[in-house]
Amino acid sequence: MSSRNLDNWVPLPPAINPLTAVRRTTTTVCSNAQHVALNQAAIEQLAKMWATDGGGGGASVGWEETGWHYSEDAAVGGNLTCTYVFVLDCLNFCFWPTPGLEYEHLAFGLKAAVQRDPLALSADRLAVATEETIRGWFSGFEIPQISERAAKLRELGCVLQAHFGGEAALLVARAARSAARLVRLLTCLLPGFRDETLHQGRQCFFYKRAQILAADLWAAYGRPPPGSGSLYAFEDIGELTMFADYRVPQVLAHLGVLEYSQALETKIDGLERLQPGSEEEVEIRAMCVQAVEGLRAALARRNVVVTSVEIDWRLWHEGERIKKDIQPHHRTLTCFY
Numbered sequence: 001m002s003s004r005n006l007d008n009w010v011p012l013p014p015a016i017n018p019l020t021a022v023r024r025t026t027t028t029v030c031s032n033a034q035h036v037a038l039n040q041a042a043i044e045q046l047a048k049m050w051a052t053d054g055g056g057g058g059a060s061v062g063w064e065e066t067g068w069h070y071s072e073d074a075a076v077g078g079n080l081t082c083t084y085v086f087v088l089d090c091l092n093f094c095f096w097p098t099p100g101l102e103y104e105h106l107a108f109g110l111k112a113a114v115q116r117d118p119l120a121l122s123a124d125r126l127a128v129a130t131e132e133t134i135r136g137w138f139s140g141f142e143i144p145q146i147s148e149r150a151a152k153l154r155e156l157g158c159v160l161q162a163h164f165g166g167e168a169a170l171l172v173a174r175a176a177r178s179a180a181r182l183v184r185l186l187t188c189l190l191p192g193f194r195d196e197t198l199h200q201g202r203q204c205f206f207y208k209r210a211q212i213l214a215a216d217l218w219a220a221y222g223r224p225p226p227g228s229g230s231l232y233a234f235e236d237i238g239e240l241t242m243f244a245d246y247r248v249p250q251v252l253a254h255l256g257v258l259e260y261s262q263a264l265e266t267k268i269d270g271l272e273r274l275q276p277g278s279e280e281e282v283e284i285r286a287m288c289v290q291a292v293e294g295l296r297a298a299l300a301r302r303n304v305v306v307t308s309v310e311i312d313w314r315l316w317h318e319g320e321r322i323k324k325d326i327q328p329h330h331r332t333l334t335c336f337y
């Protein structure tokens with residue numbers, strides 16, 4: 001299907017809003033959870049602390065502040081920053097199997113690649129990406145699941161070539177300033193973003209990398225407000241949920257917000273792997289989504305209005321700060337987070 005036919009392509013009917021599906025299905029998981037519980041008192045306590053500590057619940061760390069990210073043409077609405085974020089969030093998963101490897105190594109490695117060669121991440125190059133391509137971006141680390149990561153790059157390159165003239169920004173334009181439509185496009189077109197599973201026979205959606213891609217675009221282009229005209233001024237940015245990864249649950253467990261069964265806690269502390277799609281793994285991720293929704297509501301009751309994205313970013317950066325001093329995170333070998 002060429003880009004000419006794209007306009008004839010009927011997206012999913014509006015009723016299937018992927019972000020609503022994440023909230024609805026994770027609520028059901030939490031109602032039937034056997035291994036993880038939410039401590040409401042701990043959520044209230046955290047909201048009370050955040051409401052008075054001046055942080056307001058949102059992350060103070062801006063996209064450029066860490067120095068990890070590329071965004072040199074964002075100020076002029078250039079497309080290279082968009083391409084960078086697409087590749088970043090195609091590969092933004094499962095760093096823990098390699099000791100010392102972190103998200104920042106991916107972010108920085110891609111930034112250096114683009115600065116060396118602005119065409120390094122073009123759709124034509126992505127469509128033929130190999131393990132060597134990825135090794136060239138991460139100096140000195142053995143990259144886990146490297147063949148899977150190369151496949152995700154080829155998937156992105158081929159889809160951008162087939163439908164969007166090779167330009168990631170045209171895929172974003174197709175979403176017409178809606179984060180929900182962008183998530184729906186990504187999960188419809190790119191199997192690597194279909195972060196979906198089953199819990200006790202019921203389907204459950206997380207869409208972590210699709211959602212974080214939308215949020216990272218918004219952050220990379222300076223968090224443009226709705227109506228500002230920017231391609232990335234998503235009018236529904238507030239509908240995104242938190243991004244169900246492995247760092248935020250580690251922080252929420254440390255804060256007493258997530259409570260694990262003794263058996264699960266023993267597995268996590270013993271660095272035992274949780275199978276992808278297992279009840280334990282799905283319940284950890286679903287409880288995180290609901291914990292952040294609960295925290296957002298508790299902050300709003302204290303007149304602190306903040307999005308789930310900003311709460312997520314504050315928890316994630318806190319996790320990066322204390323991760324070596326708290327109990328380990330859960331370990332699931334996956335391509336979704």
Ligand SMILES: Nc1nc2c(c(CN[C@H]3C=C[C@H](O)[C@@H]3O)cn2[C@@H]2O[C@H](COP(=O)(O)O)[C@@H](O)[C@H]2O)c(=O)[nH]1
Pocket residue numbers: 059061062063092093094095096101102103104216219242243244245246247248312313316317320337
């Ligand atoms: N929930 C959530 N998970 C996030 C991020 C980020 C990076 N986002 C920052 C970048 C720009 C913004 O300023 C954000 O602050 C990475 N991850 C996930 O963490 C996991 C651990 O990685 P590490 O500790 O390196 O091993 C891994 O699954 C990775 O995919 C986030 O924000 N939220």
